[in-house]
Amino acid sequence: MLEVDERTPPLVVHEGDSFRLEEFPLGTRVVYSPEMTPGIPDVEGAIRDALLKPVDDDPLPSQLFPGMRLTIAFDDISLPLPQMRAPDIRQRVLEQVLEMAAAAGVDDVELISANALHRRLTEAELKHIVGERVFRSFFRDGKLYNFDAEDKENVKHLGQTEKGEDVEISKRAAESDLLVYVNVNIVPMDGGHKSVAIGLASYNSLRHHHNSHTMVHSRSFMDKDHSAMHSSAWRMGRLVGEHVKVFQIETTLNSHSFPKPYDFLNRREWEWSIRDQGKVLAARRGLAVAPPAMRRKIFQGVRAPYALTGINAGAVEPVHDRTLDRVFRQQATEVDGQSDVLVLGVPFICPYNVNSVMNPILAACMGLGYMFNSYRGKPLVRKDGAVLLYHPVPYEFNQLHHPSYVDFFEEVLAESTDPATIEAKYEEQYATDPWYIHLYRTSHAYHGVHPFYMWYWIAHALDHVGEVVWIGGDRRAVRRMGHRSASTLPDALEMVSDTVGSSPSITYMHHPPMTMADVR
Amino acid sequence: MMLALELYRSLPRYVASKVVTKRLSGVSAGALTPLRLVNKDEPRVPRVPGWARVRPRLSGICGSDLGALYGGTSRYFSALVSMPFVPGHEVVGDLVDDCGDLPAGTRVVIDPVLTCAARGVESCESCAAGRTNRCDRVTVGHVSPGLQTGYCADTGGGWGGQLVAHSSQLHPVPDTLDDRQAVLVEPLACAVHTALRAQVPEGASVLVVGSGAVGLLTTLALRQLTPAGSLTVVAKHPAQRELARRFGASDVLAPSDVIGGVRRTTRAMRLDPEHDSPYLLGGVDITVDAAGSAHSLATALRTVRAGGKVVLSAMPPAGTDLSPVWFRELEVVGTYASAREEQLDGTTRSAFDIAMELAGSAPLTGLVGDAYPLHRWREALDHASSAGRLGTVKVAFDLRSKS
Numbered sequence: 001m002l003e004v005d006e007r008t009p010p011l012v013v014h015e016g017d018s019f020r021l022e023e024f025p026l027g028t029r030v031v032y033s034p035e036m037t038p039g040i041p042d043v044e045g046a047i048r049d050a051l052l053k054p055v056d057d058d059p060l061p062s063q064l065f066p067g068m069r070l071t072i073a074f075d076d077i078s079l080p081l082p083q084m085r086a087p088d089i090r091q092r093v094l095e096q097v098l099e100m101a102a103a104a105g106v107d108d109v110e111l112i113s114a115n116a117l118h119r120r121l122t123e124a125e126l127k128h129i130v131g132e133r134v135f136r137s138f139f140r141d142g143k144l145y146n147f148d149a150e151d152k153e154n155v156k157h158l159g160q161t162e163k164g165e166d167v168e169i170s171k172r173a174a175e176s177d178l179l180v181y182v183n184v185n186i187v188p189m190d191g192g193h194k195s196v197a198i199g200l201a202s203y204n205s206l207r208h209h210h211n212s213h214t215m216v217h218s219r220s221f222m223d224k225d226h227s228a229m230h231s232s233a234w235r236m237g238r239l240v241g242e243h244v245k246v247f248q249i250e251t252t253l254n255s256h257s258f259p260k261p262y263d264f265l266n267r268r269e270w271e272w273s274i275r276d277q278g279k280v281l282a283a284r285r286g287l288a289v290a291p292p293a294m295r296r297k298i299f300q301g302v303r304a305p306y307a308l309t310g311i312n313a314g315a316v317e318p319v320h321d322r323t324l325d326r327v328f329r330q331q332a333t334e335v336d337g338q339s340d341v342l343v344l345g346v347p348f349i350c351p352y353n354v355n356s357v358m359n360p361i362l363a364a365c366m367g368l369g370y371m372f373n374s375y376r377g378k379p380l381v382r383k384d385g386a387v388l389l390y391h392p393v394p395y396e397f398n399q400l401h402h403p404s405y406v407d408f409f410e411e412v413l414a415e416s417t418d419p420a421t422i423e424a425k426y427e428e429q430y431a432t433d434p435w436y437i438h439l440y441r442t443s444h445a446y447h448g449v450h451p452f453y454m455w456y457w458i459a460h461a462l463d464h465v466g467e468v469v470w471i472g473g474d475r476r477a478v479r480r481m482g483h484r485s486a487s488t489l490p491d492a493l494e495m496v497s498d499t500v501g502s503s504p505s506i507t508y509m510h511h512p513p514m515t516m517a518d519v520r
Numbered sequence: 521m522m523l524a525l526e527l528y529r530s531l532p533r534y535v536a537s538k539v540v541t542k543r544l545s546g547v548s549a550g551a552l553t554p555l556r557l558v559n560k561d562e563p564r565v566p567r568v569p570g571w572a573r574v575r576p577r578l579s580g581i582c583g584s585d586l587g588a589l590y591g592g593t594s595r596y597f598s599a600l601v602s603m604p605f606v607p608g609h610e611v612v613g614d615l616v617d618d619c620g621d622l623p624a625g626t627r628v629v630i631d632p633v634l635t636c637a638a639r640g641v642e643s644c645e646s647c648a649a650g651r652t653n654r655c656d657r658v659t660v661g662h663v664s665p666g667l668q669t670g671y672c673a674d675t676g677g678g679w680g681g682q683l684v685a686h687s688s689q690l691h692p693v694p695d696t697l698d699d700r701q702a703v704l705v706e707p708l709a710c711a712v713h714t715a716l717r718a719q720v721p722e723g724a725s726v727l728v729v730g731s732g733a734v735g736l737l738t739t740l741a742l743r744q745l746t747p748a749g750s751l752t753v754v755a756k757h758p759a760q761r762e763l764a765r766r767f768g769a770s771d772v773l774a775p776s777d778v779i780g781g782v783r784r785t786t787r788a789m790r791l792d793p794e795h796d797s798p799y800l801l802g803g804v805d806i807t808v809d810a811a812g813s814a815h816s817l818a819t820a821l822r823t824v825r826a827g828g829k830v831v832l833s834a835m836p837p838a839g840t841d842l843s844p845v846w847f848r849e850l851e852v853v854g855t856y857a858s859a860r861e862e863q864l865d866g867t868t869r870s871a872f873d874i875a876m877e878l879a880g881s882a883p884l885t886g887l888v889g890d891a892y893p894l895h896r897w898r899e900a901l902d903h904a905s906s907a908g909r910l911g912t913v914k915v916a917f918d919l920r921s922k923s
Contacts, residue, residue, distance in 0.1 A: 407780055435789050 001333060002030040002268075009269045012280075013345035014511065015390040015472055016358060017295035018287045019265075021280070022390075022489060028506040029339065031380070032268060033515040037254040037330045039307020043089075046311050047096050050249065054314030055322065060097065060247060063178055064104035071176040072097060073114045073147075073200055077125050078351035080186040080253060081512075085303040089251050091131030093182045093311070097249075098134065110172055111144040114181070114199025116206065117440070117447035118352070119401055120146040125355070149202040149447070150437050157204075158243050161235040165208035170200040174244050183250045187370070187514055188222050188327045191250045192320035193237020194230065201236075203431055203449060208232055212419035215459040220373035222516060224324070237316060249313040250323040253306035255330055255513035262302065266513070292394075299348040300355055331516040335380060338519060340504035341496065342381035342465075343489075344371045346391035347512055352446065352454070357398040360477040361405055361454050363391045368468065369457030371511055377519040379464055380507050386467035386496035388489070393473035400444055404436045408451035409480060417482035419459040427452050467496045522562045524680025525897055525917075527588065528604035530554040553589040555607075557897060563606075563676035563684045565617070566662040568640050570687040572619035574628065576919040578703040578891055579678025580610030581904040583734060583812060584835050585670070589901065594838050601671040602664035608678025608917070609670030612693060612702035620687040627693045629705045630685050631872055632668035633857050634658055634675070638686035650861025650868070652688075653713070668857070679894065679917055688860075691872045694880070700888040701879050703916055708737050708882075709875035713858040714833040715741035716871075718806055723749035725804040727782060728769075729819045730811030731760040732907065733887075733914050734834050736767050738810050740882055743768025745864060745874070750785065752804070754778050754819065759911035766883055775815075782823045799844065803828065810834050821845065829853055891918035 002008065010021035011030060024030070040046045051060040064070065074090045077083070094111070101109055111130065113121055126144065127135040138144035147170055149155065156171040173179050173196065181195045198206065208214075209232035215221070217228040224230035240246065258265040262283065264276040272280065287295055310326040312319045350358060350366035358366070367389040372379065381387060397406045412426050427449060430436065436448025461468075469492045470478045473485040486492035493504070509515060565571045585607050587593040609632035618624050636647040639661025646654035659665035666672020669685060676683035693702045715738060720726060726748045728735050735753065742748050752771040753764035761772045773781040779798050783790050788802025799822035807820035812834030820830050821844040829851045845852055858871030889912045892900035897917070904915040 407784060410777060411781065411784065429784065432787075433784065434787050435783060438789065 001335065002032065004028040004030065011269055011508065011510070012265065013343075013390050013508075014347035015345055016363070016392045016394075017292065017299050017348045019345070020390070021284070024343075024489070024508055025493075025506060028343075028508055029335070031333050031335055031507060031509045031515055031517055033255050033331060033510070033513045034329075034333060036256055036266065037309045039254055039309060043092060043308050044096070046308065047093055050311040050313040051096060051100065054247070055312055055318045057247065057314035060180075060313070061100050061104060063245070063247065064101050064106050066105035066107070068106055068108065068177040069175065070101055070106050070109045070178050070180070071112060071170075071173045072109065072180045072182065073112045073170075073173060073196065074129065074182040075184050075190070075195070075199065076113045076115045076118055077121050077129065077354045078118060079184045079190065080304065080306060081349050081351065081354075082257060082302040082304045083128070083354065084184075084253075085259065085305050086128065087131055088129050089184055089253070089306075089308055090129050090182050091134065093249055093251065094130055094134055097180055097182070109138075109143065111138055112170060112173065112200065113146045114195065115147045115149075116199050116201055117149055117203065117450055117453075119440070119444045119446045122444060147200055148441055150441050155202045159239055161232075161239055163232070163235060165232060165236060166204050167197065167236045167239045168202045168205040169196065169240060173200050174240070176244055178247060179244050180247045181249065183248070185250050185252050185323050185327055187374075188224070188324050188331075188516065191323050192224065192230070192234070193240075193316055194233045195248065195316075196240055196246055197233045197236035203447070205236065207431075210453045210456060212423050212456045212459045215419070215456045216463050218460060220375050220379070220460065222373050223376045241316070246316055247313065248316040248319045249311065250319050251308060252310040252323055252326040252330070254309050256306050257304045257513045259303060259305050296348070296357070328516060331514050332376070332518050333515055335507070335517045335519045338378060338380060338382040339385070339507040340382060340500035341386045341388060341493070341506045342372070342379075343388045343506060343508040344390070345511060346371065346389050352450070353398075353401075356401045357394070357396050359397045359402055359405055359409070360393045360395065360474075360481060361409060361451050363393050364481055365454040365457045367391065368461035369454070371509065372458075372461040374509065374511075374515060375517040375519050380509060380517050380519055381465060383464060384466035384499065386469065386500050386504070387461065387465050388469050388471055388492045388496070389473075390471045391473060393470055393477045393485075395474050395477040401446060402451070403439055403445050404430055404433070404448040405446070405451045408455075413480050413482075419456050419462070422455065423452065466499045469495055521559050522681030523894055524558060524560055524606045524676070525555055525894060526558050526560065526604045527555050527607055553901070555589055555897070557895060560680075562682045563674060565684050566640075566674075568662055570620065570637075571684055572687070572690075573616035574611070574613045574630065574683050574685050575616055575681065576608070576611050576613035576678045576683065577627075578612050578699050578888070578916045578918055579608040580703050580707065580888070580914050580916045581900060582610055582707065583732060586901070586904060587812070587835055592837075593835065597667070600658060600665060600667045602666050602673035605666065605671055605673045606677035606680040606683070607670050608680070609668050610703055610706045610916075611669075611678035611683070612699050612705070613678075613683075613919075615690070616682070619690060622687070622690060622692060627702070628690045629693055629702055629872070630669060630678075631689045631691065631709070631858065631860075632670055632706065633689070634663065634666055634668060634672060634686075635688060636661070637688040639663060650859060652860040653857040654859075678919075681919060691870075691876065694876070696880050697876070701884050703888060704733075704737070704884055704914060705872065705875050705879050707733055707914070708741070708879055709858040709871040710734070710833070710855070711737035711741040712745065712871045712874045712878065713862060714738050714808065714831060714855040715745045716862050716864060717853060717855045718742070718746065718808065718829065718831045720746035720748045720806060722747040724806055725750045725786065726752070727778075727804045727807045727820070727823055728753045729778070729807060729809050729816045730834065731755040731764050732811065735808075735810035736760070736763050736913060738808055738833055739764055739769055740767040740878065742808075744878060744882070750804075752782065752785070754816075757908045757911065760908055763913065775819075778819050778823060786825070788825070797822065799823070801826070805829070806831065808833050809836065813837055814840065821850065824848070824850060827851075831855060887913040888916050889914070891916040891921065893918060893921040
């Protein structure tokens with residue numbers, strides 16, 4: 001935590017494919033991520049140890065036998081953010097799991113990217129995650145593939161939870177003798193029962209928790225004990241466990257998000273050396289003159305030099321408890337009370353625009369969904385306070401990845417921005433649209449219902465705050481979302497003064513790297 | 521002598537209209553058209569029974585009039601008109617002479633088609649069957665060639681102080697309709713014919729492309745006279761969108777969103793050909809091109825389902841890509857003017873009678889804006905050319921106004 005005073009230098013604020021140095025009003029509280037956790041020096045050893053000494057479970061080799069059906073699922077490209085420098089931690093885990101399987105004489109192995117309703121990964125993206133050796137061994141034979149939630153022949157309905165929620169996941173996974181799940185935990189929302197019960201689930205299953213009511217009642221969805229979405233996923237995951245043995249492998253990373261020459265973004269501004277300041281100046285100048293496409297290419301090309309901070313394997317729930325402990329140790333910062341205004345700099349990437357455009361809906365989801373919800377206890381901003389977000393919010397969509405987003409933005413948001421209203425009127429139409437389904441299955445498009453989920457993601461923020469203002473946002477795009485835009489921070493504060501007064505308390509949450517606020 | 525606007529033969533002006541006026545806007549475009557304001561002899565009544573003089577009150581400016589003035593009309597029609605002629609076929613006026621059962625002074629609207637009856641020749645097969653809009657004799661008989669009043673050198677037209685009309689063309693206007701409603705009866709009769717000719721099955725999805733006067737009145741007729749299910753209208757301007765809904769549209773789409781909007785509602789597949797506009801596999805049951813532009817017709821052809829029907833209610837453009845007609849086995853239906861005998865609910869009635877009824881009950885108030893005197897014809901044409909953008913549905917001349 002930092003409180004801005006006369007000596008505080010301008011602070012980095014991310015705004016899409018760029019960043020600015022902003023001078024905040026005196027007294028602004030700045031929430032930083034804790035110090036970077038050191039990585040484990042012997043990664044291969046740590047992976048081996050986790051597989052051989054699992055939590056509340058038998059060693060992996062003892063669960064492998066000839067003739068068995070083994071399925072290995074892994075998190076897709078939405079994690080981690082930015083993408084991890086090769087070799088990806090999933091590759092290193094997969095290689096050891098596969099070596100053990102080979103040693104046990106297991107022949108029937110399939111690897112599934114747990115996309116749920118995300119887009120199919122390209123061959124290059126799959127190869128980056130699993131590594132050259134695994135890719136070469138499995139992809140051409142069709143043993144390494146993206147999950148297809150619309151392949152009705154290959155999803156299996158396992159039953160309903162005690163709350164009547166349908167549990168429908170990959171048939172191959174459900175009918176395996178062992179399902180190994182390899183997770184990368186970059187935010188506490190991920191992992192646990194969410195991995196299988198959501199990552200390998202169909203729309204019929206996802207609709208029970210990916211809806212506006214659940215999102216509004218998830219306080220926050222980074223806090224599984226107070227998240228209605230997690231409660232549902234846990235019920236579903238336990239039901240999955242009645243049908244298939246799940247061996248969960250969860251990894252945690254430190255906050256080393258930026259490689260050279262952007263490593264100054266990992267450090268706090270007052271810690272910048274003369275060399276760092278030179279880099280900042282050069283980066284600012286370079287980005288200012290670079291065309292938008294080049295800026296996007298530069299940022300999408302960032303490969304983070306994360307280090308592994310922990311790996312746990314075994315039974316889903318105890319493994320996940322240990323994972324969360326490590327994630328919060330890296331990310332949690334204590335904050336004393338709420339403020340009138342929360343300021344967020346929305347960066348260039350979110351889970352759904354990897355190698356793509358961050359369209360207005362994704363910008364909203366990243367700011368008001370992920371970043372607003374990065375708290376435990378209570379939100380950083382008081383009820384009916386204001387959220388100010390930095391992002392250009394370009395009126396721009398990628399037709400390949402986000403075809404239904406375009407229609408959602410043009411048709412649905414033009415009629416209503418209320419998550420519950422649009423859910424009732426439009427969700428089913430988009431979710432079952434054969435064209436979107438076709439593009440999801442055969443192209444690289446997010447499922448037709450995905451923009452709805454992104455909008456539900458911000459339902460809690462919309463329900464909680466009184467004002468949303470985008471600083472530097474495209475006015476037309478911002479207006480379509482029912483928000484307002486301002487040119488500068490002083491202008492934005494002036495605009496919200498009717499709601500929060502002329503001298504509001506302000507908290508700036510410094511992202512990335514990811515930070516969780518423990519608000520007391 | 522009477523004051524009239526006259527369309528005359530002029531190759532330079534025809535070329536100028538076709539080429540230059542597309543690049544000009546405003547009153548200067550009108551000045552290049554082969555149209556002039558003249559004092560000329562009133563048209564003579566043919567020396568056969570059934571003809572009478574009519575003094576127009578209001579006369580509308582139709583899209584086909586603008587097409588003729590600005591060189592947008594196919595040369596196909598050049599053999600069907602006689603030059604020079606006084607345009608104007610959407611007319612409400614007063615009978616100057618007694619005509620059959622109608623005494624002088626009767627307020628009438630005109631069915632402009634000059635059929636066998638008007639020409640004094642033996643009825644052709646179409647006229648005998650009541651399909652008067654398909655008359656094969658529009659170039660022979662007592663008057664010069666001309667498919668309609670307003671395209672014939674002998675009859676005069678609504679853009680002049682007087683015209684002559686045959687009793688078969690005259691429809692008395694009830695007192696319940698004011699002049700501004702009455703001048704819409706002719707285009708409404710055309711819309712009635714379009715709606716009935718489309719033969720819409722119960723619950724069929726229909727897309728009307730265009731929301732000028734033709735599109736809006738067609739929407740009204742489709743909703744009132746057919747069992748159409750979803751009725752989607754393509755509208756560019758806010759006033760048009762509002763009117764389309766008022767006239768019965770269940771949905772309104774912006775031109776830029778037609779393919780997307782139709783695709784979503786009909787759950788069709790969308791294809792994006794190389795260097796061409798997108799189209800649908802699947803789509804609505806029936807599309808109506810009510811704008812008559814290359815873009816509107818392409819939209820109509822590309823948003824209808826395989827085996828569906830495309831109705832041409834506006835004069836079609838030349839040079840259209842008919843690939844969808846072939847590949848999707850489309851049924852293309854033309855609808856020209858209106859017929860004396862239309863089939864509706866098992867009965868046979870004139871489209872004008874049906875239109876007269878509709879005009880009495882439909883929310884037509886405000887559709888005809890301020891009417892122009894003849895000498896302000898350039899402003900009138902400029903207004904008519906930009907009617908949609910300016911929030912006007914129908915621009916008309918007021919033949920009684922001097923200022």
